[in-house]
Amino acid sequence: MPGLASIAYDTAHLLDTGVLLLSFALLYQRRLFGVIKTYAYQALVLAAAAAWQAHAQDAPHLYITAGLALVLKAIIIPLALHRIIVSLNIHRTIETVIGVGPTMIVGMALVALSILLVLPVTTAAAALTRESLATALSVVLLGLLMMISRRNAVSQVVGFMSLENGLILAATGAKGMPLVVEVSVAFSILIAFIVFGVFVFRMRERFDTVDVSALDRFRGERRDTL
C-alpha cells in the first residue's frame, strides 16, 4: 500500500529501530567516550522519532517531548557526563564487560522475547503502536542488560538513561503521555542524573575508582571470601 500512510509508517518504523540499534551499539562500545557519544545519538534519534510521531499523529504536545529529548538528553547530559569523565580522569578506562559476544546474544534473545510478548497480546492495537511497543520494550530490557553487565558507574548511569529512552519511545508510540507526566519524568531523570553525578564524585573521592564492585566490600553483611 504505497502512499502517505505507508511513508508515515515506514519512517516511524525506521526511527524506532534506529533507537533500538543504538541500544545495541551502546552494548558494543568499550570506551566511555564512545558510550556517551552513542547515548547522545540515541537521544537524537529518539527526538526525531517523537517529532515524527507528533507530525504523523497530529499531536503537538509530542513536540515538547522531542524538544526535551533533544535539549536535555542529546546535549546537556552527554556534555555533563563528558565533563565528569574528564575531571575524574577516567577517559582511558576500557570497560570490562562480560564479553561483547555473549552480551549481544543475550540482547538478541531479549529482543525476540519482547516481540513474542508484545505482538500476540496487543492484536487489537494499530500495527504501528504494537511495533513501537515491541521496540520500546526491547530498548528498556537492553538498558537493564547494560546496567547489569557493566561494572563502571558511569556506564550504569548511561544504561539507566537509555532505559528511560525506551519508556519515552513507548509513550510516543501510544499517542503520548499527558504533558505533566512527560515533564515530570524529564525532570526526575535530571535529578536522578544529578544524584548519580554526586555519587560518582563521592565514590571516586573515597575509593579512588568508579568500579561499583568496590562498594561491595563496605556492605553491612560481609561476603565470605573463600
Added chain:
Amino acid sequence: MLSLAGGAILALFILSLLALALARSSLAHHLVYGGSFAASGVLAGAALFGLGHSGPAETLTLPIGLPWLSGHLRLDLLSGYFLLVVNLLAALASLFGWQYGRHEKEPQRVLPFYPLFLAGMSLVVVADDAFIFLLSWEFMSLSSWLLVLAAHEEMDARRAAYVYVVMACAGTILLLLAFGLLAGANGDYSFAAMRTHRLSPLLAAGVLALTLAGAGSKAGLVPLHVWLPLAHPAAPSHVSALMSGVMTKVAIYALVRILFDLVGPPQSWWGVVVLLVGGITALLGVLYALMQHDLKRLLAYHTVENIGIIVIGLGLSLAFRAEGLAALAALALAAALFHVLNHALFKSLLFLGSGAVLTATGERDMERLGGLIHRMPVTAFTFLIGSAAISALPPFNGFVSEWLTFQAILGGALSETWVLKFAVPVVGAALALAAALAAVCFVKAFGVVFLGRPRSDAARDAHEVGRVMLAPLAILAALCVVLGVLPSGVIQLLRPLVTALVPEAPVPLEGTSWLMLIPLGLERSSYSGFIVLVSVALLAGTLVVAIHRLASDRVRRGAAWDCGFPDARPATQYTASSFAQPIRRIFGSVAFGAREQVEMPEPGDVRPARFEVAIGDPAWDGIYAPLARLVAFVAGKLNATQFLTIRRYLSLMFAALVLLLMLVAVSQ
C-alpha cells in the same frame, strides 16, 4: 528379497561362530572378511533391488522370539534405504579390513565379533517388533563394545569401553521404555500394532523424550555424545568407520522409525525441541572437533556434528508437518535422509583414510604427521575429496544435502508459529557456522597431516598402503563426487520413501532433473553440481592452455621463500593446535572453558618457555561428573546391604513381595 536378506544375516551369524571355532588360524581372517564382504554385498543388492521395485512391504515371521510373540521382520522402503546404507559401507569396510586386519595383534579379539556387529546392524533395520529390534540393537552395541575392547592393553581403550557400555545400556533401557509406552497397556510389541495404537499427548511426549535420549545416546546427540569420541577411535579403523559412519545411522533409523512411523502425527512443539537439540549438537560437535589433535578423535567429533545436521532436518520436518506445511516437511526429511547416506560415505572414507595413515606411520597424533601427500598420494587424494565433502563444499555430495537443509530452513520463514519463526533463523545461523567451522577443521586436518613437511621419522618414512585398502577409498571418493554431481538418482530413491512417511505431501523435489536440483521451484532456488564441475573443468582447462601457450610454462624449483627466513626445522610449521588458536580464542571460554597458560622465564633465565592449553567438555564436567559422584555416593550407602545375615536378606525379599502385592491390590 527379505528372505535373501535374512539368509545373508544368518550367514553373518554363522561366520561369527566359525571365527570363534577357528580362533587364530589365518583361514579365519580370510573367511570373516571375505564372507562379510560377500554377505554385505548380497544385502546391499537385495536392499537396492527392493527399493527399485516399490511393491508392498515384504514381511517374514520367524520361529524364534518371545513365547507369545514370534519374531517379525519387514522390509519396507525406510528399512530398505537404511539396509542399503549399512551394507554398502559394510562391504567396503570389510574389503578394507581384509588387508588392514592383518596387522592386528590379537585377531581372535576382532574376528568373531565383526560379523556379529554387521548382522546386528542389518537386523535392527529390518526388525518389525520391539523384541527383535532391541535384541539386535544389543547385538550391535555389545559386539561393537567388544571390538572397542580389542585394544584392551591400552588404558584409554578400556576407559572408552567402560563409558561406552554404560551409555549403551542406559540407551537400550530408555528405548525399551519408549517401546513399552508405544505398545500400551495391552502390550502388543509388534510394530504393526504400535502403528494403530494412538497415544495420549502426554504419553506421546514421553515417547519423544525417551526416543531422543535412547536413540540419541547411540547417535551422539549433545549432551549424550561423551562416549562417542572415546569409543569410536579406540576400535580398529574399519570398525571405527562402521561405528561412526553406519552405527550412528542405525540410531537415526530408530529416530525416524519411531517419530515418523510408529508414534503417529507429531505435536507442534516436538519439531522445535528436536531442531534445537540438532542445532546445539551440530555446533558443539564441530567446536570440539576443532580442538582435537588426534585424527580419529577429530573425525569422531565430526560425527557428532553431522548427526546434528541430520537431526536438524528431522526436526524441521516434524515442525513443518505439525504445521501443515507438507511440501517443506517432505523437503526437510529428504535432506536429512540424503545426508544420512552422504555422511556414511564421507565419514567412512575419512576413517578408512586415517586407518591407512595409521598403518603407514603408526601415528594418530596429528602433531607428529605431515607431508604425507608425497608419500601416500592416493590416500591423500581420496582424503582430500572426503574433507571437501564433509566441509559441505560444492560440487561434492555433502554440500547437496546441506544445501537442501538450508532450503528447508529458508522455508521456515513461512511458518505461522512464533517460536518456530525465531528458532529457525537461529538454527540456520548455527548450521552455517557449523558448516564453515567444519571447513576450518578439515583445512587443519588435511593441512597438518598430508601437507607441509613431516614432523616425525614415522611420517618421513611412510609408504602408500596396499591396493586392497586403496580400492574402498577410491570407490568411496568416487561416490562422493558422483552423488554430488548427479544427485538425482538418490532423489529418485528417496521420493517414494519420503512420500510414504509424509503422505500428505506432494512429490518432494518435483522439478529436479538429472542436471538441476530444484527443491521448491525454479523461481525459488536451484543448484547444479554437474554444471559447476563441467564449467570449472572447461574454464580451468582453457586457462591452463592459454597461459601455458601465450605466457609462460616454465617452472624452477628453489628453497621456500618464507619471507626470507626459511627455517629447516619442521617444528616451525603451524601445528594443529596453533591452527585452531583463533577459534579457541573466540569460542573457547564460552564453549569449553579453555584456559591458556603462558610461562615466560625472565631474561637471563635458561628455562624453556611453556605454553599450556586446558580444555574441558562442559557436558562431562557439568552432567556426568556429578552424576558419577551421585552414583558412587548411593552405591556407598547401599554397600551396607552386602553384609547382612541370611534372615535379614529373607526379610528384605519378604518385604518386597508384600509391597508388590499391596501395589497390585491398590491398583485394582
Added chain:
Amino acid sequence: MRAIVLELLQLALTVALAPLLTGLVRFVKARLNGRRGPSLIQPYRDVIRLLHKDVVLAENASWLFRVSPYLIFTAVWLAAAIVPTFAVGLVLAPTADLIALVALLGSARFLLALAAMDVGTSFGGIGASREMMIASLAEPAMLMVTFTMALLVRTTSLPHIAEFVLTHDVGIRVSLGLALVSLMLVAIAENARIPVDNPATHLELTMVHEAMVLEYSGRHLALVEGASMLKLVLYLSLIACLFVPWGLALEAGDGRAIAIGIASYLGKLAAGGVLLGVFETSIAKLRVFRVGEFLGGALLLALLAAVFLYVSQGL
C-alpha cells in the same frame, strides 16, 4: 542464444574489469593520502608481468600447490558469471543460488588455505588459520542476509531477487538497510580489506591473505591475485544486484537495455570502488582478535534485519 552471448560477455567483462577496479581503489586511497599513486591500469601491467615470469616452486610443494591457482581462479570466475551484473537471463544463472554461490567461494578459499599450508612454512599456516577463522564467522552472517532476503522476496535465486526488487514497491525497509550493512561488512572481511586485513602490507604480522600467497610466484601468483581482484568485483556486483538492481536489463530487454545495463553496472562498480577507498582510508586496522566482534556485529545486524522484518510484516 541470447543467454549464451550474455554469459560470454559477462565472463569477459568481469575478468577485464577486475584489475581496473583494484586500480581504482588504490588510486582513490593514494589521492586521499596525498600521494599521486600508480596509474589506474597498473594492476594490468602487474598481472601481465607476473604471467610472463618463471614459476619458482618451493622444493616440497606438491601437486596441490600447482593445481590450486587455476581452480581458485575458475571457481571465483564461475561465481562471478552467475551474478546478474548488467542483465538477467544468463545461461549459467540457475547453476547456483545465493547459498550455493557463497559455498562455491568457500571451495576456492578451502583450496587457497590448503595451498598455503602445503609448503610447510609458518607464514602459510598463520594466514590459513586466520583466513579460515574470518571466513567461518562471515559465512553465518552471509546466510542471515540471505535469510532476510528470502523472507522478503521468497527466493534465493539471484535473478529473481533482482527482478523482485525492480518490479515491486519494496519501500524504505529498515531490514534491507541492515542487511546491506551486514553484507558490506562481510564483503570487507571476505576481500581482506581494512579493517580486517590490509591488502597493502607484506610484512606485518596481522596479515592474512598476503601470508597465504607468500610462496606463490609467476603465473600462479598472477592467478591468485587475479582471483582476489575478481572476488572484489563479484562482491560489489552482488551488493549491486541485491540492493541497487536499477539499470539491470530484464529478460525482455533489447540491445539498448543491455547498453544501459552495462553503463549502469560500470557506474555502480566505480561508485563502489570509490566508497571502498574512502572507507579504507578513514578507518584503522583492527587487531586480529577483534575481527570476531566485527563479524559478530555483522551477524547481529543480519539477525536483527530478519527480526525487524517479522515485526514490520506485523504478524
